Amino acid sequence: MLGGYFENNLSAESDRWILWFPVAMGVGIAGYFSLPGEPPFWVGPVALIVCAVLAFRLRDRVLPFVAVVFLLGAALGFSAAQVRTKAVSSPVLDRAYGPVIVSGRVLSVELLGKVHRVVLDRVQIPALAPRDTPERVRIRLNARGRSAQSDAGGKNNLVIAPGVWIDVLAVLRPPSPPVAPGAFDFQRRAYFQRLGAVGYGLGPARLYPPRDETFSFAFFAAVERLRQRISQTVIAHMGTDSGAMGAALMTGERGSIAPEVLTAMRDSGLAHLLAISGLHVGLVAGLLFSAIRLILVMIPALSLHHDVKKWAAFPALGGAFFYALLSGGAVPTQRALVMVTLVFCAIVFDRRALSLRTIAWAGFIILLIEPESLLGASFQMSFAAVVGLISFYEAANERLRHHPSPAWGFLGRVGGFFLVVAMTTVVAGLLTAPLAVFHFNRIADYGVAANVLAVPLTAFWVMPWAIAAFVLMPFGAEQVALAPMGWGIDAIIAVAREVASWPGAVHLMAALPMVSLAALTLGGLWLALWRTRWRWLAAGPIGAALVLAMTARPPDVLIDGSAHLLGIRDTNGRFYFSNLRARRFVRQSWLRRAAMTKMDVRRWDDAKSRAEDRAVKPPPISCDALGCLYTHSGWRLSVATDPMALDEDCRNADVVVSLEGTPKDCAAALVIDRSDLRRAGTHALWITPQGVRVETVNGARGDRPWVLRRGDVGR
Template identity: 30%
Template sequence: MVHLRENNPDVEGEALRAPLGEFAPPLRTDHPVSRPTRSRVARLNVRLRSLPAEIRIAAGKESGQGHLFHFVPVCMGLGEVVWFSLPVPPSTTILLALLPLSLIALWFSLAGTNRRALSLAALMVVAGMLLADAETRRMATIILDAPVVTTVTGVVERREAGAAGEWRYVIRLSATADPVLRRPPQRISLLARSRHGVVRIGDPITGRVRLSPPSGPALPGMNDFAFQSYFAGIGAVGFFLGAPERPSIARAAESDLWTQVDQSLFSLRDRISDRIHEVLPGDTGAFAASIITGERRSMSKEATDALRLSGLAHITAISGLNMALAAGIFFVGLRALLSLFPGLAQRYPVKKIAAGGALLAATAYVLISGYQVSALRAYLMTAIMLVAVLIDRPAISLRNLAVAATIILIAQPSAVMGPSFQMSFAATAALIAGYAAWRKAPRSIWPTPTSTSGKLATFAAKFVGGTLATSLIGGLSTAIFAVTHFHRLSTHGLEANLAAMPLISIIVMPAGFIAMLAMPFGLDAPFFWIMGGGLDLVLVVAHTVAGWGEAAFIPRQPTWFPVLVVVALLLMTLLHTGLRHGGTVLLIVTLAAAFLRSGEQPADLLVSEDGRMVGFWSQQERVGEGRVLASNRKRPPPFLFDQWQPALAADHHLPPSMESAPVLPPPADWKKEETWDSATIQLARQTLEQLVQTAKTDRFTCIRSACAAKLVDGWTVLTVDRPDLAGPACDVADIVILGGRSRMKGCRSTATFLSETTLRTSGAVEIRLGAHHDKTIEISPALSGPPRPWTIHRLYDWRTGETARQHGIDSGDSKDKDSDSETERKNGPHNPAMPVRQ
């Protein structure tokens, strides 16, 4: 009998009952015996075969722990994004029919976890589409269809001061005159630069103004400001042609209770901002007002650019940081104050009392901040956390974030398309997930201190490490949205946040919060001074870091890039099992594909939506100066060029070469119904032909009212500012672009003709040129297909009252081109300076 315990002392008692053959000693040999092992291919094959079963098990764990609830706002938001993005979304009837079908599918799939999850996801997608459709119908904003100069009368709903003393008024329009608009918008936003008696919120206002529709996309695929204006209820933007006045009428009566409450809140916000500017003048006061009341227009351009370039612009937005600090300071302070009274602390739950007080403070904060999307999201998250404290539940969790996101998506579906919603929720989800991962697997890398100095050093290290980790996680999680919407990344944002955030957390927010509590008693000035000192240091950090270098420009990415990155981030942050590693793999593959892709062929010619700015790639980029964008404007409009440059990754702008000769004939006087004779037309044609012959390939060559350039493969482009030059220009260039309105639909020659009139329906365009001998040309408009509610105003013709069926470049047939061109030459051009009657 073999004594196993003596020969194998490590064998457990359970193994003693095993058959003896299982413990037979191996045969000794002088040569190693090769063990039969599976090949790597076989092991990989087995692993792949078991992968579906492992995924089902992991999915069951996620569902069992309630993690699938995190995807409710994701699916709802997906439905809203699809509805807003589709050229032709499903009709309301179809969506209403799909909703009960989704409910029936969910009812019959209760037995299976996977089927139930898929049915619930489909239900949430359909619900999101219905919510987007309902909000669009509810807003029904009338957007101005064409620029106009008129006299307006209305009531001031909101106002905001600018850095140079100007004022921005949001006015509810009540009447227009000289001319009277046929389709007047309900609300307009006007800038008043002239000195005037500042009009209070709720008071009537009148004045001569120039109104324009909100801008469309600067280039195809870029941000559409008309979309934002539609859902903000703003139908036109513009400025006063002089000082606005108070009409000699009684104060307008309020329409309803909500209007009164809204005006009262914004009046209170104005008074708080005025008090801050009184105590803290200049950029310091503007910075403080942006943090407390959300008023950001009063900060100078230099300070705004410094904060943006340094990656600190997020401080000026009332977001989770501001709300959490405000509520946290109140919560900790009130709890500490109540704890000073032992009898009270033993008899009542001071923690819950402090949470209730912090909830009231956060509510007051969001009301005076103008309830922006980021502020609402932060308030909902903070309120849910404080309510969780009141009912003894975990305060910080992804479930709370999902509830806050769901509430916003139900109340304001259009917010899902904006960078504020996307960046705030992405950063919050990433921070919560990172915090949860750190708590789940803590690692002590610092020895336990015993002395006072050691404890202070440990605290400082943890504070710096936490700030660094927070900045890194927040920056990485929002980078994709910064690239998608703004096409730029701050290269030194991590260093700037590491230096500035301790100042915000320790000095700025506590002092500002105490100042707000002391303001009713007139004791706020000392605390505002402390807050201003901290903000001055933050501005020093911003200017210093901004001087280290410009932000990195990231050109437009293909549509699949942000979609796949968002999916990867959702998997990484919302899941807890091994399924989250699928997001890591997807993120790596997506980034690698974006880095290795060859990229699409850049457009040869860029045209703004009004035809007044045209750009092309200069040949100077071959000399080592980077990508140089040449335009026909010596000083391109900042609003437009600041969007073009990062989206196109243009390193430099090349202004045109201005020439004094040749000289074009003066325009005909349309007021006297003058027309050009044949000799004048021939002179204009010869002048333009001479300009085209002397044009360069690296930049535009310009004379008064016209510019010319030579592009690749011999293509010539001619831009003109006067409608009477359009006909002669068509005879001497391949592409003619008129920066004004015209009755012409196209050239009688083979030239391509674009004008403010044709571009009004299509928006900005990108032109790619093919073979010159074939006259092959591809035009990509910013807007195409059937109109949506926020673009239909572009198709309205105020002359005839008709509306076109869809967007796009419509040059008309040759017969129409000839007749329109001939009419233009006989009757005189349509002058853009003529008064526009809506």
Template identity: 30%
Template sequence: MGERVREGETGNNPVVETGERALLGGAAVSSVAWVRPTVPSAEATENAVVPVPRPYFPRLPARSGAAASVRSSTRAMRVAIETELERGAAFLLVPVFLAIGALGYFSFHAEPPFAPLVTAFGLLAVLAFLMRTNRLAHYALAAAAICLLGMAMAKIETDRMATRMLGATISAGITGRVVEIDSLDNGRQRLTLDILATERPVLRYAPDRVRLTARKLPDGVTAGSLVAGYARLMPPSGPVRPGSYDFSFESYFDGIGASGFFMKGPELVASTDPLPATGQAAAWVANARDRIAQRIRDRIGGAEGEIAAALVVGVRGGIPEDVNEALRRTGLYHIISISGLHMAMVAGTVMLLTRLAFAAFPAFTSRRPVKKYAASAALAATGGYLFISGAEVAAQRSFIMLAVMLTAVLFDRAALTMRNLAISAIVVIVISPHEVVGPSFQMSFAATAALVGAYAWWSERREQQAQPAVQRSLPFKLWRWLVTVAAGLVATSLIAGLATSVFGAWHFQRISPLSLVANLAVMPIVSVLVMPFAVLAGLFMPLRLDGIFLDTMGAGLTAMIALATWFSERSPVDAVGLVSTHSVVLVTLALVIASMATTWLRLSALPVATLALLLLMKAEAPDAFVSEDARLVGVPVGEGKLAVNRTRPNQFTVDNWKRALVSEDLIGPARVAPASATNPKQNIGQGGSGRPGGDAAFSCTDGLCLIEHPSGMHLAHAENAAAARRACGIANLVVVNDATARNPCGNAAVVVLTSRALARLGSAAIFLRPAQDGARQDVEIRHAVATPYRPWHAQRAFSREARGLPPYRQDSRRPGASEPASPAR
């Protein structure tokens, strides 16, 4: 605290005023006393002595050096934090702490009970209320209470879903009602069915909803139809490697209990029971989407028609995979997924058309709030777009964000603010807490927060540097507008790309180095030719006057695909390997600080972001991967090569492993002569598959595959226990594709991984610890699934492999009898 002398109403007597000094240049000024010369009044000079004026000078603080610097820094920090709180930072952090709570719940190793979460939340909330006079304690307790609230909401959603998930692969006859039909790029159809009955065998724990593919559908099958057929049902798979995307988790919260394909059928079945009102409404929407999508495909055709259908009604199954891959490699795939970009363009197009229509009636426009009318029309249009596009989670999130902003316009509030973004995030987390762990939520809000924060900073800076208006010529105004638009596109692509790149690399192990250039080339086409004409086509489609608009949209999509393919072919890098989780946490913290802070505190995001970049690639890469079905083993053998033990491995799994290990080439197994089976060690080194240079590869014979890791340790894959015994004296790790095998080696120096363990605990990452100074060689196994199971993994315990049983033989069952070992769940 400092003192300063100011002139007062008490004549020549100075009045001492105590207060905190301001911040100059972002640094705190230590306490000083400023002495001003006093000017006596006319009445006072008659009987008083006029003091001699003294010049200004600062009264230096009593302390100096390190203590004064610490005191000044502490005061500056306190003033900045108080300023942030006065500007609403506490409310902006509410969705952050809600998300932390939800993330904490989903990261627990065991399912927490509900009562302690609610009790702890209530206790902390009461304490926060009682401690409101102590600001530090009040905010700390409130933050902890909000975290517990996020955990409780995630727990409520998990218990509410309670999805029945199939425990084991099985073939059965099913009868179900069609919920949704998707056309795939390979010509097949994918049906989402609500299961009504099962037979041959009758499943004791049948899932409520499944997704099945069919080669063809009988005429007349639409959403709401009843179909029957014989299908192969498979439980949702887990992560293809530890830490990767968990399909079981997503299926659980999507309500999908199994997937598979029709082995026979499906056939249309006559239904006598009428659909309930909600079912009829859902079927009407799904059929309307199918009709619109088919009309778009028929008019535009090709990949352009499939992308147009995806943009309008949200069906993406028919887009060719090569086009999908080109869009992913160039960072343009966000154009396909209905999200904030599409909602904003629909709202912007509708608002522009509405304002132009009102401009034709100047007398009415001058008396009415036409801007609010346009915002209302845009809100209704985006609501209809959400409805007809299938209301996927990404679209729901984008609609909520846009609805908050448009509602702010209706109430004469600023639309693009961090507060509105916080409201949107709170609504999304309350509705779907599980979304916080997914890439869609994280990347969407990261990009939006970065853009809103950057826009707020730029607006503040422009106001500070505002200059008097100068009359300019029309060409200069046009040129300035073009430069502003171009700069806006560059800044938007750069900011959004930087904000989401780490999250994309963490989830997908890939980046798009040409994303900025590709977006700058493509987004003008999407903004001018694609989305506005998609809106116009939707408006005129009921009148059958949408042809010209769809044609224009198709031409824009042709140019977009051509540019995406061109940039994809020239993309220098794609896979980046594993990214450190600590780095992602630090990036998130830096983004929160930079986008929410309004004082000099935003500069503290720089050291946090720097530390995040230093830790970015510090994740430990495994020495091998094993799939959860125990059929596939992948070993990196150096120089960007990945060796696998199967000639035709699962492509999706291999692609994921290659990105995680930054491997470009795949090395298949080499088949060696059966005579070498008597001495399997001779097989090692005979791999290479005939390639020049003798690349390391699995050497396989009689159900046994061997490979030598670059560290000198040996790995083996055996189809059964008998084959595994031949590798017990050689390999450090033996993977046995046999659930009935226990430990065929009986040697503590050999680690045996059976299909039973993989069925129970999911895919595995192998870490080899070579011997040092004669120490024992160690093999560390990290599985993708932990026990005790969370609800989305509980079905794993009921598979035949997890119970140590051999595969079920269909011909060993009596005709019509129930499956004796069918999953109890």
């Protein structure tokens, strides 16, 4: 009976089956990355062949056929992830090195105020053999480079730019592991970017002119240099705040935006305007298409005898490609470019321009080429917003088709436009809120108010002037367009600052468990991709996801893998740390994931703070010169900061944490020492009356190519 129900509904929506294929690929990719160990390389291809044969043999039976094709998509995603992991494999440092001379070719440059953060390839490190040398390294340069030519009497005419070769005295270390189980995995991202080390330079770098360039590298290096020049030009003409934001909108270069402006944009719900995505690429392509079509229509010899709409599609698409290339090609930009390409192809071939099938094709292409992008916030939030919005407006248009709206005057149409912007913001906000909580632990409560003002300003004022600035730059007349563009950006920043200053503008939330996000994703896709009533079955997984999210709680104890920081979260809303100087980034990340702020921070041996806390409610932690004792749910946890305390702690405590070694005969139920931290990474402990649950960073990640288990991986 249940099989018949599913088969009938699947038959009724056969035109929507194709939408689930990239979802199946995502399931296969997620399955690959969740494995505790690297599978044999033949697993994916064999599964792919078996599923293809089964799909062919079951093609006349609806339910089995759909199930096997879904498995086929999962096998394809799994195989793509295997191939990609193998293709990007390259050496990674196993410990810190330096100071050491690092030589290489500049691959990309990111401007962070007055600081350059460069990625080098063709790396040479004297202390390492070629087979152990990372393929790429990322170095932060705090001083201007010095041209090596000047030593021979030449002019110092080189600047840090793609294609330039450099020597720099630097300190290098391996990419950092996650700060806690389930947190962002920079080691995995670095692995797929072929980054084998990160670090910082000591003193100025020596610069050498480009040499031995292939055509493809020379082309992309030229694009990067153009991107750099445009960013510098925009900042020079507009000023610091508006210029930095203008550079972000035109080239995707966000490193120069002041932290205060970034915070205001984030807290007001306008941070999406800084990431070049569908809004920006769509606006550039749409404005170019409209302008070129208008020009062609004004030429009777063309407009009366040719379909100028199709003619306008080609240069508009070229402009979109140029803009995407100039902006750095992040995942949202790739998705938007694929969609724009498909939209203009549909215009040329007289097909429907924008639909969920367009999104499905975009997802298929990106997941096939870069399967690891599935795990990133940009991919997830970009596709969640676009899929949800198209599904919502498909349903709204269907309803309007049966209930036509009355004709409105000019003011009504203006009001309708702002209503659509508000509805779009609400829908996109609801769809991306769980992802924002999972990745960033925050929600901007007044995003609708900010977006209703900022989005029209971006679409109808800022971006048209940005296109005009691109056109005028070859003639040196870009100031004509950059000045009014700057006025619009100043207005957007003013809106962001105003909304961010409202009480309760940001709501902090603790990190969601992965299983909750997975259930919510499944329910959301079920609701968005089907059209008939069985779409409401999505209420089951969505409800389960909300229950899991509400019952989850942050860990009670966190012990950093470097053994330099330990944090205890008590039931009084305070977070006690072993110190407030070392490992600042780790400490801030733990606070954010627990939905806490610096106002909740205490140093556990700070007598003044402890006296203030005791006046409210006695803290469950006590410290002396040898260590600290924490009591929770009847369990006693001892932190030994001096080896002299270990004998007593092993006799009296249930859990012993030592930042050094521990005796082999320690009688505590659970012992965590420096060797455990180095092997398994950061430990998280949940303490309940029933027992102590322990999760570790490396235990959650398994034995994978990007997981480093030895060496100094400190941040």
